[in-house]
Amino acid sequence: MRIFAFFAVFALFAGFAWPQAAPADAQRGKDLYLKYSCYACHGYDGHGGAGARLVPLALTATRFTAYVRNPRRMPPYTDKVLSDGQAADLFAYIKSLPASPSADQIPLLKRIMADK
Numbered sequence: 001m002r003i004f005a006f007f008a009v010f011a012l013f014a015g016f017a018w019p020q021a022a023p024a025d026a027q028r029g030k031d032l033y034l035k036y037s038c039y040a041c042h043g044y045d046g047h048g049g050a051g052a053r054l055v056p057l058a059l060t061a062t063r064f065t066a067y068v069r070n071p072r073r074m075p076p077y078t079d080k081v082l083s084d085g086q087a088a089d090l091f092a093y094i095k096s097l098p099a100s101p102s103a104d105q106i107p108l109l110k111r112i113m114a115d116k
Helices: 001-014 026-035 061-069 083-096 107-115
Strands: none
Touching: 026 083, 061 083
C-alpha cells in the first residue's frame, strides 16, 4: 500500500499525465461516413432517405456508439470494424452537420404557403 501511495504522489508531483483518447475529429468522421457508405441510406447531409434521419442527432456519443454496435435496422459496426475512437469521430461529424431550415426559411415554400 505504501508503494502505491508513493508512486501516486510521485506521479502527481512529476506532472505525469495519464494517456487519454485523442479528441474526436469531425473530418476523420466525414471520411468514415463516406468510406462506410453511410450516405447511401442517411443521405450526404444526414437528413435521411432509405435510412433514419440523423440530423439533428438526439443521442449522446455513448448511446450512438452502443446503437451502431447493435442496431435495429442497419448492419452492426462491431469494434472489429469501427473502433470507439472512430465511432467518436463519426459522431462528431454527424453533430457538425447543419439542421434543416424551417419551412418559413425556404423561399419556395414561403411562396407556396402565401398562395393558399
